[in-house]
Amino acid sequence: MMNQSQQALVAAFGIVVFVAALGRAVAVLRGGTGPGRGPARRRGPGVLAELPPVWRANYRLLLGAAAVAAVLVWALAGRPVHGLIAFAAVAGLPFLLFPGGSARTEVEQLEAFSDWLQQLSSVIAAGKPLEVAIPSSLSTVPDLLRAAVTRLSQRLADGVPAAQAYRLFADDLASNTGDEIVMVFQMHTQARGRGLANVIKEMAFNKSDKAKALRKLDSDRARTRRKARNVTVLTLAVIVLGLTSVSYTDWYRTAPGQLGLMVVGLMVTGSLVWMRKTARNTPEPRLLLTAAERVEVEQP
Structure with a gap:
């Protein structure tokens, strides 16, 4: 079990990660990733554009529900990383149900x-x-x-x-x-x-x-996306069942266990994000300069 200093350290770390995740989710809602160095970066519609209209219109509500779920799980389990995983699971639900890559x-x-x-x-x-x-x-x-x-x-x-x-x-x-x-x-x-x-x-x-032609190609890819979704849901189900087992999760209640669980969670999230990016259709490049790029060109 963790002493008070260890609990405070893990809690602080969890808060930092939670704030970073929430900030990233807000950036996704705005359809961009923020300004970058060098020439102005062209902002796309964001990953929310790949979701069905109902999910796009109500994603802010889902994000609020994810924050509530994180607080409740954190309070019930007494461990911040459990709350972070709950937040990621709820906020990422539509992306799991509708894998990326749809044209x-x-x-x-x-x-x-x-x-x-x-x-x-x-x-x-x-x-x-x-x-x-x-x-x-x-x-x-x-x-x-x-x-x-x-x-x-x-x-x-x-x-x-x-x-x-x-x-x-x-x-x-x-x-x-x-x-x-x-x-x-x-x-x-x-x-x-x-x-x-x-x-x-x-x-x-x-x-x-x-x-x-693109619709036909997308229908062929849909089978692969369905398989990816099924594998993802099965993996998450195994993780949830494992975390509900007291004997299995005793170690994860310690400070090293919380950090280890954080690493595992980041690895799973990273693999899902990578899989989504590899399946996503790359939009054709613009033929004309954007307004921001024209301003940069006109500047001395």
Whole structure:
């Protein structure tokens, strides 16, 4: 058993780790990892974007429940590391149920782009210029693009030069496909050719074909992700059963045992994070500079 000084040391260590874990969870909610050295780092949508909408919308509540679970287990077990493990188990539940690597979000984005581009091509083919076709598409634009297209329409209505409005549209979309579309729009502002409708229509078909291919690939990968989820759940079940055995966990109630349990917990967590990263689809690189990168380039 631990004496008071050992308990205080382990408790302090547990609090530091708990605060670090909570800070990391907040960073995940914000969709980034914070500023880095050197050139501005492009911030992605974060791992929450890979979860189903219900889990994304309620993850803050789950994070609060994880904190409550950590405090309760810590109080009942009298050991801080047990509380940390409870926090990690509850906060990581949706990521265990839905292993990383799903291309669902990217497929939905490609399909949204395809639908919107087809609408634009039809309006432009009817004789309307691009700057008029974009606001005209607001009533039928897919939900995933509605906010960005609405901002673009508002900028055009406010008199923002088309080339600049399209560049800001790329910042709102923050994707390779968005950059590709904006580059076509910007080229059109310089050369008002008659083939814009055909170019946009061809781009729409291309995005649709890409979405279909990616959906098929993702369905093949889903079997591997299900196996990984089953192995993870089984491993956690064995750990929980082991920790509920008094004879098995006597050593983990000592100071060295708490540190050892911390190491084991970090190793298991690290292996799950690594497995998730290896299964995740790497987004295509941006074609245009972000707003932060443009500022750095313009600075003397």
